[in-house]
Amino acid sequence: MTASTLVLYDTTGQWGWLGELYAIMSANLASHFGSWTAMPVASYRTGQLKQYTAAIYVGSTYDEPLPTAFLDDVFGTTTPVIWAYDNIWQLTARYPNFSSVYGWNWSGFDRRSAPMSPCWPTVSAPTAPPSLGRCARSARMAEALHTLGKTRLSI
16 A cells, blocks of 8 residues: 655744644655645544555644544544644643553643753653653654654654
8 A cells, every 4th residue: 555644734924834833843744655635634534544654743733623433433443643842732632541541641831841952963752851842742753754654643
């Protein structure tokens, strides 16, 4: 099967327009592995995840209303899903058994992270300390994209 990625993004609020820009960047990365389709997460319909070999959700808007069809499909899929940044709490709240399935649960933002700092090429995702904040999370997202197919949900 040829690799194909569904890229979903947020569109609401004052900064909602940024969601599409983040989706373009994510799609650019995903395009190295195959085809991609980008669309607002609000347009998601039941079963669309099954049409792709991977998915990326870019949660750029805090508390973006996510369709229950999307949440249900993410929880029940075997398709690898990369969930970037916000709104994971909507998924964990919808499924009380989330932590027993995935082995972790969202409990809040890590306020201990250092302010944004440059990412140096020597930072490797698997060993990057949490104190690197968003820089390390970006490296982890890149690593997750590299390992598509090995996990069901990457944060």
